[in-house]
Amino acid sequence: HAAKQTGEPCRTWTAELDERAGEHARLGAELRAALDAGQFQVVYQPIVRMPEGRVTAVEALVRWQHPQRGMVSPAAFIPVAEQNGLIVELGAWILQTACRQMARWRAELGPTGPDRISVNVSARQLARAGFPATVAATLAATGLPAQCLTIEVTETAVFGGGQALTALHELRALGVRIALDDFGTGHSSLGLLQTVPVDVLKVDKSFVDNITEAGRHTVIARALIQVSEGLGLTAVAEGVETAEQAAALYDLGYRLLQGYYFGKPSADPDFQPRPAAAVPVA
Ligand code: C2E
Ligand code: MG
Ligand code: MG
Ligand code: MG
Numbered sequence: 150h151a152a153k154q155t156g157e158p159c160r161t162w163t164a165e166l167d168e169r170a171g172e173h174a175r176l177g178a179e180l181r182a183a184l185d186a187g188q189f190q191v192v193y194q195p196i197v198r199m200p201e202g203r204v205t206a207v208e209a210l211v212r213w214q215h216p217q218r219g220m221v222s223p224a225a226f227i228p229v230a231e232q233n234g235l236i237v238e239l240g241a242w243i244l245q246t247a248c249r250q251m252a253r254w255r256a257e258l259g260p261t262g263p264d265r266i267s268v269n270v271s272a273r274q275l276a277r278a279g280f281p282a283t284v285a286a287t288l289a290a291t292g293l294p295a296q297c298l299t300i301e302v303t304e305t306a307v308f309g310g311g312q313a314l315t316a317l318h319e320l321r322a323l324g325v326r327i328a329l330d331d332f333g334t335g336h337s338s339l340g341l342l343q344t345v346p347v348d349v350l351k352v353d354k355s356f357v358d359n360i361t362e363a364g365r366h367t368v369i370a371r372a373l374i375q376v377s378e379g380l381g382l383t384a385v386a387e388g389v390e391t392a393e394q395a396a397a398l399y400d401l402g403y404r405l406l407q408g409y410y411f412g413k414p415s416a417d418p419d420f421q422p423r424p425a426a427a428v429p430v431a
Contacts, residue, residue: 176229177230177232177233177235180226180230180235183213188213188214188215189211189239189243190214191243192210192211193207193414193416194407194414194418195263195412196267197411197412199399199403199405201422202423204263204422205263206264206405207267207418208266208269209247209266209268210223211227211243240270240271244268244270244284245290245291248266248288249291251263251265252293255293258420265296265298266293266297266298266299267300267328268298269301269330271306272303275316276312276313295323296324296326299328299348301328302330303331304329304331304335304341307329307345310344327347327348328347328349328351328385329341329345331387332351332352333355333356333369342382347382348383349384350377350382352370352374352384352403353387353388356386357370358388360401361393361394370386370401375402378402383405384402384403384404384405385405386407387407389411394410395411411423
């Protein structure tokens with residue numbers, strides 16, 4: 150190969166790849182041990198209804214408290230767990246933990262607690278034929294009504310149709326809601342809404358980031374709330390960090406907002422309504 154004769158750059162590149170592959174394999178092996186050692190945790194981020202500021206739902210997000218590396222981001226280890234297959238077992242544990250916690254909140258807090266919990270499910274989990282049965286068994290084991298569970302999937306996970314699409318129909322038949330996560334960043338977006346059974350559109354943070362300026366993001370965010378309303382879906386805006394963004398989204402018609410402005414993911418979230426003064430309604 151010609152590239153080989155160029156010497157150093159090619160060797161460096163190869164070494165880097167090896168290092169990355171090695172790192173990947175190491176992380177993969179550590180994930181297995183971490184699950185057994187109880188190093189994973191589930192944290193919960195509020196989803197707030199405007200204008201009253203009530204926490205109507207929470208999203209469950211996994212965390213890995215690594216003894217040496219500290220907190221490892223799910224963005225770093227979920228893809229590795231997907232690749233080595235551990236996501237099936239880890240995902241089942243996350244689902245069980247989240248449903249058990251939600252059932253506990255229902256019992257302890259009643260109507261002052263959240264109405265439902267959202268759980269992220271990766272492509273590989275969804276594509277397994279047994280996934281809807283796992284969900285049904287988890288609901289039965291934890292006593293959580295199906296109406297209290299939303300499964301978040303990405304456009305990419307359902308793009309190929311097949312078993313993933315079948316799974317969504319089966320989940321819906323159980324009474325579970327389906328949310329399309331990071332909506333607007335995948336390949337098919339609007340086309341998917343014709344064929345995929347979905348209840349909730351989670352409009353990606355990238356459209357929220359510059360929402361206070363007149364520009365493309367705002368045009369798209371406005372179009373997405375219209376599509377959502379027209380199709381009878383619920384829209385959730387993700388990644389709301391400021392009062393100004395919340396007000397701009399409210400103006401566009403968004404009523405369900407999620408982001409650091411309302412609350413960071415936490416093991417012990419605060420379900421107090423966000424006071425009206427803190428929820429800027431234009
Ligand atoms: P996601 O499902 O879109 O989750 C939203 C991510 O945005 C979370 O990051 C959350 O902490 C972060 N976020 C929320 N509000 C704000 C904000 O106002 N500003 C900023 N900068 N970020 C905000 P996190 O927890 O690091 O998760 C990243 C991604 O990893 C998730 O994106 C999801 O795709 C995946 N993930 C997390 N937990 C799980 C899980 O239990 N299972 C699976 N399969 N994937 C998960
Ligand atoms: Mg999500
Ligand atoms: Mg998201
Ligand atoms: Mg996102």
